[in-house]
Amino acid sequence: MTISLAIIYQELLGTYGDRGNALTISHRAKQHNISCEIIQVKPGEKIPTSCDIYLLGGGEDNAQTLATTLLMENKKDFIRAIENSQLLAICAGFQILGKHFPVSKNKFSPGLDLIDVSTQPGSPRIIGEVVSKSVIPGVGDLTGFENHAGRTLISNNSTPLGNVIKGLGNGIETNGTFVDGYFSGGIVCSYMHGPILARNPRLCDYILSKATNLDFLAMAENDDTARMLHQERLLANK
């Protein structure tokens, strides 16, 4: 079995090591005897519509604006691409999918408006280890490192990826709690770098399961390095 994975605009959305999510998926797929083809979609190139998984990473302000412009120009293809596949969007990538995000003081850039979230500027910058309880059954606790200024509000009828135990996640308090990211089956969004899939092998297995129609979450967990790192980070953030 072979799956394909597209990293979109690594040159622009690659400031925080999120490329590691692609490497992790490929590595973990191999452990499950699945081969994985990684496609780098460069700025200016057409977005292929037939991949199984799409990745958007974090980036600096200028780069985020440029990436959004490019995605707007390719919006039709991008929507077709993610219709029947998995999309993982981190940090700036998460913000781009929403209604709008801040670009400078009092200035906003429109987002792709594919999910019902919007981002406001915020201060101070949110920096540090973050832990959440994932809403996805079988995935458990998530750990990562957040580093962002924006505060992202998800609508009442949207689901976050997790309820924050440590850190601030999206950075907006509702009913006394913070949440991180956004989740809707095929779309997983988070503020967690780390990279998130390297530090959370069960989340990686979830995405792989959805991409292959197999159920890796039902399998017993290997006591591998990824799991050890996951446990160690949870313990360190207790």
Add this chain to the structure above:
Amino acid sequence: MNDSFMQSYIPMSSIRNKLAVSIGKLAAMSSSALGKGTGEQIFGRIVDIADPNALKNLALNKRVIVISSTNGKTTTTRLIAQAFQKEHSNVLTNALGANQRAGLIAALASSKQGDNNEETFAILEVDERSLPGLFDEIQPELLIFGNLSRDQLDRFGEVSSISKSWQKMLEGYKGKVIANGNDPHIVFSLSNLESQLVTYVDTKSSWHDDANTCPKCGELLSWDKQSHFKCLSCNFSTPDDLAANSNQLIEEVTNSLKIPGKWNINNALLALWACRSFGIPDGTIFTSFGEVKEVSGRNAIFNLEGNKTVQLFLAKNPAGWNETLTHISKGSPRNTIFAFNCNIADGKDPSWLYDVDFESTPLKNIIVFGERELDMRLRLEIAGKKVTPTISITDAIAQCEKNSHTNIVASYTQFLKLSRTLPQLNKEAQSK
């Protein structure tokens, strides 16, 4: 804190400044005696509090040369200081890499009483974030700008913020600049200066991952094989008037150096042009470069028990790790030890390990240890490497066979620790 430092003469214009320096020395002496951190740092801090004009007054009447960069500033500073010391009797520098306000005060206060007619040169490495805040006080006449890349994003924020702050800092600057013409962030920071003030050096530096967009207009930058950049939208590009580094010159620099790696050739090229701008002859420069065998423990070689030799490398960020890996993967297969922490001084987020190209680096017998050994181990496994985890440097060295050579690449806080442990192990091995 050494004696010459304590006995040094401080030319001072104000009594307050003199008094502040004396109080600082007293405090530094007692703190050194109590083993509470570096005397210089404490000295500098106290002087700064006692006299807010201390830095400015200490820099007055000195010819200040500033070196700033994400990577390579300590080495470049050392190379320049080495050559200057051959030509001039009064040269002071912050050789220990204390490169913020307190460290600079300590370095500037350390000038010895020389021939009063001789001018004093201060060759100062300055932290790239701290530079704008003290620039007006130290009044440099020459700036050497190496490179700006991602470094501890959790502490320092994104790269473009530095080049913007440098651009602002340089408004009205009339001194000279030697700059890496292949770094868009550096070139951008100099874009408002009169062009005759700047000598751009062609370093062909290879790290472009933090410079994919134009610092001027935000559009895509394109890079050619010569590491020259060009904005596809506005006219921002590698300057046309790069100081030519002929192949012969690069060869001469390379041959003169005892410290390894392509990055050190780039450091040396910048140092060369800095020394030339003060009229130091090439012969003297090359001889001086050759005298530098290690810089504060960087690249130092140790001989350990069982005829095992180890060489210590410091790597702090993705650009530095990639350069170091390129270097150590050359030559015969060796053991490689990675020592990895994520404390505040290392940067608390190791995500960038995934932007280091371990995949295409051939490495055999990889041994890891450190507080964040698991992050490193997973990264290496994902790159398809086999890894032996250990718990300490002694344990790691025990894994290396006798009569073998090993490269150790360490994150910052591991490097500091190993700079103390390895000389000790070296000493023990020699006394057996």
